[in-house]
Amino acid sequence: MYPQVPNQCPPGQYPNPQYNAMPQYPQQMPQQQYQSPTPQMAPQMQQYPQQYPQQVPMNQMTPQQQQMFQSMDLDNSGTIEVGELITAYKHMNFPERAGRLLLLAVTDKPHIDRQTFPAFDNMVQTLYRAFAQFGLPAVNAQRVEQALISCQFQVSTAQVHQLVKKYGQDDGCDFGQFLGIASYLLLCRKLIAKFGGNQGRVVLDLQGLTNLGMWFV
Template sequence: MFDKGFQMIPNQVMTQMGMGKHQPKNTGMSKQNNNIGMNLAQQGMNMAGNMIGGMMGQGKQQPMSKNMNTTQQSSNKGMNNNNNQGYGMPQMGMQQPMGMAQQGMNIMGGMMGQVDPMAMARFNALDADHSGSITVEEIQKAYQQFKFSAQSAKLLLQAVSDKTFIDAQTFPIFDQYIMSFFNVFMQCSIGQPTIQAPQVQQAVMMLNFKVEQSTLTDLIQKYDADKNGLEFGEFMSICAYLLITYKLMTKFDQKKAGVLTLDMNSLQALCLMFI
């Protein structure tokens, strides 16, 4: 029942968003069009959250406590601050299907506020043996309709935790990133199963990742193994990789100058992230 419910989500979201024939995206999208896309995406993700909550017996999802305009203003303020540091920070304000940002989420350091009860209910459903942890392989199966690999899930886990498994603290952050990446992918793909380089560039900008064009091109070539455009799982791998680089900058760039100065111990710790 749980897996079947997840399989329904993408189709329901696409229906809600009015997905039709693919049209080229303008990377210089006007503010008005962007707001329309954000509102459509929010409707779709609210539907997804309501469906999941219904499956788990949690009832209808409560509306977000802050409107999209307030969220966008906060995100823009955060974007400016991070640009001053020399590197960008992924934007979570635009994508809040479970309302976690209002609960005080520290993106790299876990939850500082109360844990979302809907996320906890989903975690408990996945933790069938009540061990307090679930593997990335179990996550992959639970989100199977999103079609990401265990390796993609592992990369995302490395970005949000130093553990090799997902626990009750990690899961809400992990879950929100997946839903956020999926939200943006759906906006940029316009219902198509893949996105091309221009749409990838637009998507990472919407998530407020700061990355050079040449680096993004290399990442696309690395993760688009079949060279037919990025599927969601491949796009998720790129996002997870960029999150890892941000995590490393946060950890080792103590002066927030956008430059790493490493001793041998730091270099060895850094390299462990990519083994």
């Protein structure tokens, strides 16, 4: 059985009571307020302009993002560490290794700060819209591939099946597991940009391979 995607929580509440202060996927909110999508909103999502993770600017946080940041910053340090990130997504069955990949994909720092959080939040919302278009709590590998392609990830069918086996279960995945797959692909894209320049490929010597391997430790 797959964990259910949270789609029936009262506005401003997480399924886990520990995160009730975080505005997570509410059903209805007044216009002009921060609103995270639900699978039931998929038909309306088709009319929205696409925003892809690699195009998200690092803007100042909105008041709603400020509230969410403070809720995720459990130790009030002004930063979100990998442990806090994993805890925040625990109710979504978000694997620890995926949390570490997501952090590496978003920033070169060992944490998310107030400057990088808007890009992080926008990325998560973009990925959720792609997942929510099917209106299901869990999707098979074919739909995972469709969702990834809609976010302009360049990935083959064979690669998708391997990623679903690694991060999902029973030839499918829920949103937390899908987020893990996307985090891995975002990190791969970042590594290509960092080590491959404009060539779209990476050629490494031993020193370069050592440096590259540090990203995955």
